[in-house]
Amino acid sequence: MSKGKVLLALSGGVDSSVAGSILMKEGYECIGSTMLLHTNDINSEEVRGAKNVANSLDIPFLIFDFTSEFKNYVVEKFVNSYLDGFTPNPCVDCNKHLKFGLLYEKAKEIGCDYVATGHYAKVVKNNGRYYLKEADNKKKDQSYFLYNISEEILSKTLFPLGEMDKEEVRELAKLSHLPTAYKNESQDICFVPDGDYTKVIEKKAYNKINCGDFIGPNGEILGKHKGIIHYTIGQRKGLGISYKEPLFVKEISAQDNKIYLGTKDDIFKVNIYVNEINWINGKPSEAVFDTNVRTRYHQELKKCRVHILGKNKALIIFKEKQKAITPGQSAVFYNDEKIVLGGGIIC
Numbered sequence: 001m002s003k004g005k006v007l008l009a010l011s012g013g014v015d016s017s018v019a020g021s022i023l024m025k026e027g028y029e030c031i032g033s034t035m036l037l038h039t040n041d042i043n044s045e046e047v048r049g050a051k052n053v054a055n056s057l058d059i060p061f062l063i064f065d066f067t068s069e070f071k072n073y074v075v076e077k078f079v080n081s082y083l084d085g086f087t088p089n090p091c092v093d094c095n096k097h098l099k100f101g102l103l104y105e106k107a108k109e110i111g112c113d114y115v116a117t118g119h120y121a122k123v124v125k126n127n128g129r130y131y132l133k134e135a136d137n138k139k140k141d142q143s144y145f146l147y148n149i150s151e152e153i154l155s156k157t158l159f160p161l162g163e164m165d166k167e168e169v170r171e172l173a174k175l176s177h178l179p180t181a182y183k184n185e186s187q188d189i190c191f192v193p194d195g196d197y198t199k200v201i202e203k204k205a206y207n208k209i210n211c212g213d214f215i216g217p218n219g220e221i222l223g224k225h226k227g228i229i230h231y232t233i234g235q236r237k238g239l240g241i242s243y244k245e246p247l248f249v250k251e252i253s254a255q256d257n258k259i260y261l262g263t264k265d266d267i268f269k270v271n272i273y274v275n276e277i278n279w280i281n282g283k284p285s286e287a288v289f290d291t292n293v294r295t296r297y298h299q300e301l302k303k304c305r306v307h308i309l310g311k312n313k314a315l316i317i318f319k320e321k322q323k324a325i326t327p328g329q330s331a332v333f334y335n336d337e338k339i340v341l342g343g344g345i346i347c
Contacts, residue, residue, distance in 0.1 A: 012049025
């Protein structure tokens with residue numbers, strides 16, 4: 001007897017293919033799918049790879065063209081964020097709007113009970129409530145990118161790899177004779193395959209990128225920068241500035257096209273503001289509470305106190321000063337049991 005019908009997101013990589021293999025063995029009825037994101041070419045390498053996986057699992061295969069939505073929700077936001085002096089995380093937006101937005105809606109439309117992906121994260125159920133939890137393998141954990149999921153969607157989401165490490169996944173792929181068993185893992189943003197994000201921005205907004213002033217610790221002009229998109233908070237290398245001590249990017253101001261530099265001590269902060277917060281299981285009952293936060297992927301959790309300021313904004317006060325907190329990145333809250341409470345965008 002089937003445990004339920006699942007719309008499985010296939011990327012053509014080893015993680016999603018093993019996720020499908022696990023679900024099939026557990027008794028789920030799977031439908032493979034891939035999303036056209038940065039190209040609508042149904043004969044692209046990504047689509048062919050995903051289709052090969054579906055064929056190897058002997059499951060139906062669907063293609064959804066989300067190129068327009070991906071451009072609007074992810075790529076354009078990515079470009080505009082850099083032009084505004086922020087350092088965005090496009091994977092957060094893709095998960096929010098595409099994988100657990102549009103794809104989830106497609107799953108409901110075709111009568112699926114669940115949507116499944118190859119993310120390294122866990123869904124745990126307790127007293128009828130569903131919670132997002134850090135994966136057992138901390139090195140691969142991707143819960144940081146998933147904080148925008150609602151509890152409703154979480155209750156219909158399967159993460160088969162949440163208790164596995166990469167070596168186990170590879171071995172299972174070999175034992176299951178999956179075509180992805182020896183495929184190299186991609187580390188780049190999918191629409192920036194060579195890792196050079198500035199090329200993407202320059203191509204789409206070349207007329208909005210201008211040189212400006214580097215401003216030193218005492219307000220003096222130290223030289224010219226080549227456009228704010230080329231810099232991020234905490235950056236030291238590549239500034240081309242000669243000074244009596246090492247300087248770092250302290251602040252990026254799109255408004256006056258200036259980059260403010262400071263010493264190492266200047267890039268530490270004890271508090272930050274976060275907006276666009278999503279609380280997965282509802283806003284905490286207390287307006288002020290102590291918890292843990294991660295302000296960049298793979299960072300160790302940091303102790304902090306959260307002051308909720310309205311529905312989706314908060315002030316975070318760290319127990320200890322933190323280095324190079326970067327506007328545009330996400331601050332994600334975890335309790336002591338590694339349950340994701342929610343998260344938002346650093347501003």
